[in-house]
Amino acid sequence: MTNVLMILKTQSLKNDQRILKELASFKKLGANVDVFVAKDCDLSQSQFNYTLYEARIFGGAAPSKMIVRIIGILHFYIKAMSFILYKDYSVVWVCDPIMFLLVLALKKIKPELKVVWDHHELPPSWFLESKYLTNIFKIAYRKTDIVIHANKYRQDFLEKHLNVKARKSYIISNYPDANNTDEAELTHEAECWIKNAGSFVYLQNSLQENRYGFETITALLESGYKVFHAGKINKVFLDKYKLYSNDLYLSGYLNINQINRVLNKCDFTVIFYKQNSLNQIYCDANRLYQAMSLGVPVIIGNNPTLVGTTSDYNDVLVLDNINRHSIKEIVNEVGFKQLIRKPEVLKWSEYDDFFQEILI
Structure with missing residues (x-):
């Protein structure tokens, strides 16, 4: 051994x-x-x-x-x-x-x-x-x-x-x-929120400046979507931008199977990184791989790694100039509900x- x-x-x-x-x-x-x-x-x-x-x-x-x-x-x-x-x-x-x-x-x-x-x-x-x-x-x-x-x-x-x-x-x-399709139930509160939400978008660890958190959440809410956010609950960030709304659910950290459950129920997910450091430019987002393995539609920034990873993916939109207005524009133009989910085999x-x- x-x-x-x-x-x-x-x-x-x-x-x-x-x-x-x-x-x-x-x-x-x-x-x-x-x-x-x-x-x-x-x-x-x-x-x-x-x-x-x-x-x-x-x-x-x-x-x-x-x-x-x-x-x-x-x-x-x-x-x-x-x-x-x-x-x-x-x-x-x-x-x-x-x-x-x-x-x-x-x-x-x-x-x-x-x-x-x-x-x-x-x-x-x-x-x-x-x-x-x-x-x-x-x-x-x-x-x-x-x-x-x-x-x-x-x-x-x-x-x-x-x-x-x-x-x-x-x-x-x-x-x-390999068993990435398994699901696990959320808390009763989270399950009720999803059941009543209708159309919602999944975000993960986005309550930070480097991931366009304010622009993304605000644009989605103004476009009529609700937002389910998993990961660190950054109270300083929430207070700074007054991001408190019944249409924004903050779950805290979830395990992989719980994330699968939310991804399978959401309309799409958004993954943005500001290109202000090397690790942001050449980011390697595990949540992108997880979404792709379930066939979830994604909106990404034009970071070379994100674009390269999704080059053959069925349901991806790339946003070059990321701001509140451009995010609203792209989500309002595309009807993600009509897309057929085609999972990417990533194991x-x-x-x-x-x-x-x-x-x-």
């Missing part, structure tokens, strides 16, 4: 679907998987299917201040290396580009380890503008046994910018599980061979 250690920092391990699917893939293949994590969520060992080692670090897993983040990641490096130094793992899976110094230390101190570096995101612009940091990053990138990227656009951008190639690399997009199990290769 291969011993695998996953190392990561995340706000909510219990809701990080990509991580949970990666762990499940290893477990399905018979690997013994441990998780070393800095997290902010309330998750005990009894609630988790893998051996959990929690690292409590300065500032927590996702502080807002940059100086606190830097101190926190250095603190995490030290704790992770101290933990792994005398452990017997065959594979170490490291999540996030910011872990570049940890990757470098692992290959230096334990060169026999197979290190997999999973780039959930791109490094921030300020990092890529530093010649000193990128030179160290390039060394770590070259020394890593396997580099994972969420999509080809991110990989191409990063390798072109750094003028570097990985020893071996794979693309693992955040596809849904996480497509990556089974890759996970098997890692364990060899």
Whole structure:
């Protein structure tokens, strides 16, 4: 049995679907998987299917201040290396580009380890503008046994910018599980709201500036649609724009099967990202894959990754210039109710061979 250690920092391990699917893939293949994590969520060992080692670090897993983040990641490096130094793992899976110094230390101190570096995101612009940091990053990138990227656009951008190639690399997009069509009931209140709503639109984690939350919700409500929103309830954002209405339902976080239920009942879903950072431009939206796997009509922005992902999808509309007026225009012109839903076959199990290769 291969011993695998996953190392990561995340706000909510219990809701990080990509991580949970990666762990499940290893477990399905018979690997013994441990998780070393800095997290902010309330998750005990009894609630988790893998051996959990929690690292409590300065500032927590996702502080807002940059100086606190830097101190926190250095603190995490030290704790992770101290933990792994005398452990017997065959594979170490490291999540996030910011872990570049940890990757470098692992290959230096334990060169026999197979290190997999999973780039959930791109490094921030300020990092890529530093010649000193990128030179160290390039060394770590070259020394890593396997580099994972969420999509080809991110990989191409990063390798072109750094003028570097990985020893071996794979693309693992955040596809849904094979049983993605399963549904689970919502709360009684949510079920009643949907039953009485008539036409409604599904939004997820849109209560933020970077996702055109105000413009989207306002335009939809003014167009006669009701809005079901899942994900973080950002009270500061709601108060700022006075987004309180009986036609806007805030469910909070839902599990995958509950999201399926809402997607199957909604008229369409909207996915916008402002193109004001690299990770926004080259976004990899798991909720897009989930909607496509159910054949749900989608309206998206013209981000290259969103457009590329939906190039062969049956029910997609791309909005180039996103504002309140243009959103109203596009939803009023199209009768989504008349569209026949044609699901796209997108399954996480497509990556089974890759996970098997890692364990060899």
